[in-house]
Amino acid sequence: MSTNAHPISHNLLVSASPHITSGETIPRIMYNVILAMLPVCLVSIYYFGYYGIKVLVLTTLFCVGFEYLWQKMLRKPVTISDGSAAVTGILLALNLPPSAPWWLMLVGSFLAVIIAKQLYGGLGYNLFNPALVARVALLISFPVHMTNWIQATPLFSGVDAVTTATPLGILQTAIKTTGSIPPEVMAQVNPSSQNMLTWFTGHMMSGSLGEFSALAILLGGLWLMYKKYIYWQVPVTYIGTVLIFSGIFWMIDPTRYAHPLFHLLTGGLFLGAFFMATDMVTSPVTKKGLLVFGVGCGLITCLIRMWGSYPEGVSFAILLMNGLTPLLDRWFKPTVFGQRKLYEETK
């Protein structure tokens, strides 16, 4: 070790305590989220090949590009390397249909990064999840392009892409037209072992890029929980609420309401519960708040799926709860140490 004979000549750094940190940084969190989304991205590339890669790459590039342009334009420090724009891009891609045209991705990226994030003040200040704002705005503005689903067929299987409805879409159309679930639809809605396998792996299903394979999403979600980047409170209460709520109605009338496992494993519930409702910026900071947040998301999702005009309610549910987040932070503060009643002395 080299030592200094005149230590006083040193320029010392003075700042408030503490003087050490855990080494945790925003980029590290963001890149871990990207890592956690890798399995579901790979599944979508496996099923959609070129389409999957196109949507994922273009949307991510657009999002990062918009962030860069905006920050350059406003002469702000460029923060694209923190990974947050890339996370938004990948999440938005996972929320788009595989057949989405490039301009839809461009508009969506603009909505997500510029409107829903930068106009609020950038990272940390947005009230609503940027990817979901973009998805919902696109869904309302371009319903045809946003619901042009193609069936998931494995790469190199030689099968041509076939246009088809999503499982939730089939269910809703059937109920809307006949008032109950007809037998041929029931066969697809039953939690038979064949169907369960389909729902878990996404084989031959259709939907947004990230709605396939509950298994892949679960893998990423468990990784994030293990790394403590997301808390169990949101996914567990969200999925649990949907399970219980849809379960109650299924028990009341199984001919009108689908099996709870169908609600759980098809559609965007897993993607939403593990990757979007858990977004740190737009969910409460307290554990109690997160529990309520998750339950709220679950209830709204079920209400929309069962009685709303859209077959899927995950995006709307999370956005509505995002709006409630500041209030949840106010209502569900932790009990300050010393404000509980005194404990008896324990030996």
Next chain:
Amino acid sequence: MIKRAHGFPGGVHPDYHKELTAGLALEVPPLFERYVVPVAQHIGSPAKVIVDKGAQVFKGTVLAEPSGFVSVPMHSPTSGTVKSVKNLPHPWGPSMLAVEITADGEDTPDPELPRLNHETASIDELRDFIRQAGIVGMGGAAFPTHVKLSPPKEKPIDVLILNGAECEPYLTADHRLMVESPEKVIAGAGILAKILKVKRICIGVEDNKPDALSALEKAAAGQADMDVYSLHVTYPQGAEKQLIYAILGREVPAGGLPMDVGVVVQNVGTASAVWDAVANGIPLIERITTITGRGIGRPGNLVLRIGTLVEDVVRWRGGISDDTIKVVNGGPMMGMAMSGLDVPVLKGSSGLLFLERDEVEQYHHYPCIRCGRCVDICPMKLMPCIISYYTENEMFDEVESLNVTDCIECGSCAYVCPSSRILVHHMKMGKAEVIVRRRKKAVS
């Protein structure tokens, strides 16, 4: 028998780095030429200087007298002459009034040092003697000990807790004291218990110090109502409220003091200093300081005179590396960064930490991403991220409603923050502003 304490909610697990100095026995440096004794070293009003320039002083001569109830005297660390009484650099930041002493190298004790027979002395005499010895909390906060030993009548005290947790990373001063002089700690605790008229004494030590635990247990053997507790290794286990909760399960009410739940907490170093004062007549003129970190030549646990200049210690310990960028008075979590090495060691200087460039966060701020970690680990169960935003925007009504005054400034929030936000700084600012507003309201 060593008892196992409960944990407490929240807290963090930083890298402790105690291996740098934990095994090093106490060392006494040679006498230096110059000592600087500031009048403000404790919480409360600064002492009043009673010596003039040129005065002859001995080791232990009173240099400054207490100026109020929450104040203690300052003593000369060695014999020599008073070179000046003026504002000199102070570890807390701005220069402060201090007595500068040129040592004569003789280190002659003051022949008129007061003595006390601690076995026959009354409680009031003991308490007053502790005050006249200039004793303050040695854990770092430096709160005058006699104040803690004077609980009002309506707050009966039934337990004395000795704090040997030493939860701050790097620091091993209390550790070495407990290993090398456990009998002094135990004897001092006896004096404190006598003053407080309590029967039960609990000693809490984090269980990463098994040698200290067994040394204390051995020293305390045969003493009824004295229990040694092994504590979980979680920062900030040594914070008073967390320590009381872990050992007794009692929750100090928000805004309250340990005496509200019948407890007084004293640091093990304080107990040892009390024993030195009442049994041997030595006022508080030296303390154990851990000098550590990658930046210092030879780390160690040193018995330093209060008023020793940091630059003298640094030279004696082989200088500092070129990469040393931050010098902390105290531990890395709650200590204060110093702007220079021309400052003295204080009564509360539990450590001198020399951090190198790559160990120190070069504060690159991101906005809060509301990850909730600070809320999750806050040992007081506050919401640092939200309070920080309100402080930044000067919304102090909201800051107050979020119980900012309960913050113990332990630094756990800023430690875990992925955005490197200066949360403790904001908490301190918010706290100060809220207290000022309360005072104004009380006056009007």
